[in-house]
Amino acid sequence: MTINKSAETAQAEALGHVTFLDGQGELPMIEISTPWSTAEIYLHGAQVTRFKKNEEPPLLFLSQCSRFLEGQPIRGGVPVIFPWFGPREGLGQHGFARIKDWDLKAIVAAPDGSVSVRFRLPDYSEASAFPPFTAEYLVTVNQALTLQLITTNQSQDAEFTFENCLHTYFDVGDVTAIAISGLKGVSYLDKTASYLEKTETSNAIRIASEVDHTYQNTTGTVEILDPRLGRKIRVEKQNSASTVVWNPWIAKSRQMSDFGDEEYERMICVESGNVGCNSISLPPGGSSTLMVKLSSETMK
Ligand code: TA6
Numbered sequence: 001m002t003i004n005k006s007a008e009t010a011q012a013e014a015l016g017h018v019t020f021l022d023g024q025g026e027l028p029m030i031e032i033s034t035p036w037s038t039a040e041i042y043l044h045g046a047q048v049t050r051f052k053k054n055e056e057p058p059l060l061f062l063s064q065c066s067r068f069l070e071g072q073p074i075r076g077g078v079p080v081i082f083p084w085f086g087p088r089e090g091l092g093q094h095g096f097a098r099i100k101d102w103d104l105k106a107i108v109a110a111p112d113g114s115v116s117v118r119f120r121l122p123d124y125s126e127a128s129a130f131p132p133f134t135a136e137y138l139v140t141v142n143q144a145l146t147l148q149l150i151t152t153n154q155s156q157d158a159e160f161t162f163e164n165c166l167h168t169y170f171d172v173g174d175v176t177a178i179a180i181s182g183l184k185g186v187s188y189l190d191k192t193a194s195y196l197e198k199t200e201t202s203n204a205i206r207i208a209s210e211v212d213h214t215y216q217n218t219t220g221t222v223e224i225l226d227p228r229l230g231r232k233i234r235v236e237k238q239n240s241a242s243t244v245v246w247n248p249w250i251a252k253s254r255q256m257s258d259f260g261d262e263e264y265e266r267m268i269c270v271e272s273g274n275v276g277c278n279s280i281s282l283p284p285g286g287s288s289t290l291m292v293k294l295s296s297e298t299m300k
Contacts, residue, residue, distance in 0.1 A: 012109035023049075025068025030104070035113040036143045042074065046102035046119040046137045049077035051145040051294070057229055059145070059296055061169040061267035063259045073098050075258040076169045076267075080137060080149060082121075083130060083162035085275035094167070096126040097135065105136070114142040130162070131155035133282075144295035151289075153282035161281040165244065165273025166292045168235070172268055173228020175247055179204035180270065182222040182235075183243065188213040189276065207268065210249035216277055218243050222270050231296050235270050238291040241278035244271035 005013075012018045016033065023029030023042055029049075032039040040050035052058040062076030073079055073094070082097040092099065102119040109115050121135040132154040140146040153160035172178050184203040189195045191212035200215065204225075222243055224233040237243075246269040248256065253264045272292045274280050280288050 006106050008109075009104075009107040012107045012115060015109050017109045017113075017115045018107050023068065024066075027068050030107070030117060032115045032117070032141045034115055034141050037141060037145075039115075039139075039141045039145065041117060041139060042068075043101050043104060043119070044068070044070070045074060045098040045100065046080055046121075046139075047074050047077050047098065048139060048145065048147070049074060051141070053143065053296065056231060056296060056298070058171050059233065059294060061171040061263075063263055065258050065260050065263075067258050070101075071099050072258075075256075078147060078169070079167040081163070081165035081167050081271075081273065082135060082149065082151070083127075083133075083164070085163040085165050085273065094165075095163075096124065097121055098167075100124055100126075102137065112142070114140060116140045131158040131160045133160050133162075144293055146291070146293045149290040150287065151280075151282065152287040153284055155284050157284055159281050159283055160286075161279055163273065163275045163279045164290050165242070165271050165275055166290065167244070167269060167271045167273075168292070168294065170224060170233055170268050170270060171229075172224065172226045172266060175207045175265055175268055177226070177228050178268060179206060179225045180222060180245060180268070181205070181225070182220050183215050183218065183245070186215045186218045186243075188215040205245065207247050207249075210252055211245055211247045213245045214276060215243040215245070217241055224268060224270060225299065227299065230299050232299050233294070233296045235272060236293040236295070237272040239288060240272045240274060240290055240292070242273050242275045244269065244273070244275070246271070 019031040066075035079098040105118045119137040136150045138148040222235040
């Protein structure tokens with residue numbers, strides 16, 4: 001892992017928009033401040049662990065019990081899931097990008113105060129199972145948090161098939177009081193029912209038990225109404241055909257050693273990517289950018 005302090009990065013640092021710290025577990029962390037918000041990003045997994053608008057509670061959930069260890073995922077924020085989603089025979093769940101250190105390539109502070117941070121996934125041995133590829137990740141912090149995962153097939157002759165997902169954990173006041181809209185009529189695989197295919201019938205999805213739904217062929221915006229925190233969260237996306245909604249509820253929470261037994265009450269995952277039947281196949285030289293824009297507004 002390298003921290004490439006380009007002239008732009010040094011300028012952003014000098015302007016007070018960027019601070020380099022040792023975060024939890026002594027892992028290198030970048031603290032970003034803008035006129036509207038603050039954010040924290042670890043080089044471990046290029047993981048955004050905090051985004052907070054100045055006048056709101058944090059937008060992202062981070063478990064109090066998360067590990068901050070090389071080779072282990074951070075539980076919360078926005079894990080970068082790549083190049084596969086879910087379990088894979090003999091390999092870890094959710095790919096290797098989230099448990100590897102990414103190189104910091106540049107930090108740019110725009111004249112309006114927005115700050116963009118660009119990471120690149122180094123060429124790890126785990127990538128040898130795939131055709132040559134590059135993965136870059138651009139995090140833009142301003143009134144919103146915009147994430148772009150850019151994957152390019154560097155092979156001269158082989159197709160590169162992969163899954164990607166920005167596995168976002170949102171902080172909510174009380175998960176039983178939220179309503180999730182934007183998925184009515186969409187087919188989904190229900191992991192809690194042996195991946196049985198169903199169709200969403202509600203435009204106000206409520207959480208009252210474990211929920212683990214992979215919605216397929218859906219490109220729309222999802223909103224989370226949170227009456228307890230008095231805000232609406234918006235999840236807009238481009239080049240994403242899958243949305244995953246997950247809350248572990250009581251039993252699963254107790255089984256997760258890096259997650260508090262009651263923390264399910266304060267979080268919901270709404271994840272945007274391309275998984276399962278929506279996996280991506282890039283031709284030689286092809287490139288694909290998964291873009292997710294996370295924003296919020298107070299509920300009138
Ligand atoms: O996002 C849905 C999911 O695939 C769930 O099934 C659950 O496994 C979750 O991801 C968390 O996975 P992790 O490997 O981070 O514990």
